Structure formats: structure tokens, C-alpha cells
Amino acid sequence: MAKREREDEVAGYLHAVSPIKISKSNNSYFVGKLQTDTNVFKKMVCFDQSKHSSFHEATAAKTPIKICNVRKVQSREDSAKVDVLVNAKSQMHVVRSLTFQHHADDNVDDENKSLADILHIPEKNKFEVMPTAQECMCFKHCNYTIQNMGEIGYLLSKTENKIGSPERPLSDLGLISYRSYWKDVLLGYLHKYQGKEICIKDVSQETAINANDIVSTLQALGMLKYWKGKHLVLKRQDLIEDFLEKKAKRPTDNRAIDSNCLKWIPHNKRTAPQQA
Structure with a gap:
């Protein structure tokens, strides 16, 4: 039995946060790794x-x-190591800086790979599409939703031929609003997509959505899975329908952004005014 220690706090960088899982006792949880020093990584389990x-x-x-308010317990996998347990009482805070830099863990298991880890897979390794059976606060002065504002931002990014992403860290409301937009774009994209394989970077180029945001949204929707050595995008027909x-x-009077009405020239395409 794992030896429990007192409630404590830990600081560092999070790595390899997994999708939400269900335990044998039907409890929801997810795992990850917490970098607490340059080359020190602890397993984290959040309930x-x-x-x-x-x-x-x-x-x-x-x-x-x-x-804050985490539990440190002796690791069952290695008695010399300590695992970090996070629960409902635990609180995460952003800190200004740490005494060490963010450093990738070279020993991340394939099954627990995070969005960043997945994106480091060579581009030639595509994601297989696997079919399965399985709006928001308004800006009162203009009656546009936050999602509309995000859509305008991505339209500008497309016009500039750039990939866009909101400034971090996002507030809870900001994350909900942007993820609502990302979800609609991705579900609409997958509805029309007829191929058997899909490349996240290609989707990013076509939608102007950052690849990290695409993968995190697919994971939140339960549409990304690692199975039999392959990363699968589950084309969930229930979500699409x-x-x-x-x-x-x-x-019918729902406000939508019409790209044909955009009258704007990107800075890199503007010609300098001629001097007299």
C-alpha cells in the first residue's frame, strides 16, 4: 500500500496530460507529469x-x-519516487517564474502523450479517421458574441495566411468561448471530410487554428484516441449530427461573419505611400 504524506504544494510545469479516463470503480480521473526541477518529473493523478x-x-x-493542497504518496511503480495526487480541494495558480526552465520529458509513454507530444510526431505520421456510432455572453454595444469576435480574429489570420491562437493564459470564460468556436469549425470540417487519413497540420492551415488548440479540442470532445499503435481521430457521428x-x-437573424464583407489589407501586403 502506498505510504501517504501530508497535504503539500508543488510548483513546476505540467506535461503529458492525458484524456479523462474511467477507473474500474467508475471514477473519473486523468494523469500527467509534473516537472518539479530541470530533470525531475513526478507522476500526477487528478481526480x-x-x-x-x-x-x-x-x-x-x-x-x-x-x-496547493495536493497529496504526495510513495509511487507504486518505483518506491524511490513520489506521486502527486490532485483532488477537488487542490488549487492551481500561475506563478511569475521558476528557478528552472521548461524541459521536455523524453520518457513519456505513447498512451499518455499530450497535445504537444503528439504534434512532435513526424509530419508523415498522419492521424487515421475512424467513424464511430457513437452560444454565450454578448457585447451589448454591438450585439456580437465573444465567439463572433474570435471568428473575426481567425478571419484576419486567414487573410494574412497565418495561424492564430488566443493570448495565454485564457480565463475560464475565454476558454469556453474559444473552444465553442473551435468545436463548431472542427465538427463542420469533419462532416465534409471524406478521406480516411487526416493531418492535423493540414487542418490547421485550412482553418487558421493552432494545431495545439485543434488537438486539445478533439481530446475534450473524446475524438482523439491512441489505439494499437496509432493515433485515431474518432469521427463521432453523434456529435456531428x-x-x-x-x-x-x-x-435566421443570427449574426454571422460574412468574409466577403471584409475590407482590410494585411500589413505585409500594403504598399508604402509614395513620397512627393
């Missing part, structure tokens, strides 16, 4: 799935963090 999104954001942004149904029910 509060509401923290999954914020932990993923901190991982993708390589944000230095501190987690639900998206199409909601889209069809949107009111």
Missing part, C-alpha cells in the same frame, strides 16, 4: 475532471504553475 481544461491549457502554454441540428435551428 477532479473539472480541472482538465485548465491543466491542458497550462501544458500547451508551458505555463509555470503552483498546485448534434452540431448540424443545432446549426439548422439557429434563428
Whole structure:
């Protein structure tokens, strides 16, 4: 039996946050690694799935963090090591800096690879598409939603032929709003996609959405899985049909961004005014 230690706090960088899993006793949890020094990595297990999104954001942004009210227990895999247990009482805080730099762990298991780890796989390794059976606060002055504002930002990125991503760290409301936009774009994209393999970088180029944001959204939707040595994008027809149904029910006066109405020239395409 693992030996328990007192409640404590840990500081470092999060790595390899897994999708949410279900234990044999039907409890939700997810795992990851916590870098507590230059070359020191501790296994982390979190039993509060509401923290999954914020932990993923901190991982993708390589944000230095501190987690309070954690439990440190002797590792079952290696008695010389300590695992970190996070629960509903634990609190994560962003810190200004640490005494060490973010450093990738070369020993991440394939099954627990995070979005950043997945994206480091060579581009030739595509994600296989696997079919399976299985709006928000408004800006009162203009009646546009936060999601509309995000859509405008990505439209500008597309016009500049650049990949866009919101500034980090995101607030809870910001994450919900942007992920709502990413979800709609990705479900619409997969609905039209007919191929058997898909490359995340190609999707990123076509949608102007950062690859990290694409993978984190697919993971949040339960559409990304590692199975039999392959990374699979699950084309969940239930989510796609639900998206199409909601889209069809949107009111006809629903404000949408019309790209044809954009009158803007990117800075790198502007010609310098001629001097007299």
C-alpha cells in the first residue's frame, strides 16, 4: 500500500496530460507529469475532471504553475519516487517564474502523450479517421458574441495566411468561448471530410487554428484516441449530427461573419505611400 504524506504544494510545469479516463470503480480521473526541477518529473493523478481544461491549457502554454493542497504518496511503480495526487480541494495558480526552465520529458509513454507530444510526431505520421456510432455572453454595444469576435480574429489570420491562437493564459470564460468556436469549425470540417487519413497540420492551415488548440479540442470532445499503435481521430457521428441540428435551428437573424464583407489589407501586403 502506498505510504501517504501530508497535504503539500508543488510548483513546476505540467506535461503529458492525458484524456479523462474511467477507473474500474467508475471514477473519473486523468494523469500527467509534473516537472518539479530541470530533470525531475513526478507522476500526477487528478481526480477532479473539472480541472482538465485548465491543466491542458497550462501544458500547451508551458505555463509555470503552483498546485496547493495536493497529496504526495510513495509511487507504486518505483518506491524511490513520489506521486502527486490532485483532488477537488487542490488549487492551481500561475506563478511569475521558476528557478528552472521548461524541459521536455523524453520518457513519456505513447498512451499518455499530450497535445504537444503528439504534434512532435513526424509530419508523415498522419492521424487515421475512424467513424464511430457513437452560444454565450454578448457585447451589448454591438450585439456580437465573444465567439463572433474570435471568428473575426481567425478571419484576419486567414487573410494574412497565418495561424492564430488566443493570448495565454485564457480565463475560464475565454476558454469556453474559444473552444465553442473551435468545436463548431472542427465538427463542420469533419462532416465534409471524406478521406480516411487526416493531418492535423493540414487542418490547421485550412482553418487558421493552432494545431495545439485543434488537438486539445478533439481530446475534450473524446475524438482523439491512441489505439494499437496509432493515433485515431474518432469521427463521432453523434456529435456531428448534434452540431448540424443545432446549426439548422439557429434563428435566421443570427449574426454571422460574412468574409466577403471584409475590407482590410494585411500589413505585409500594403504598399508604402509614395513620397512627393
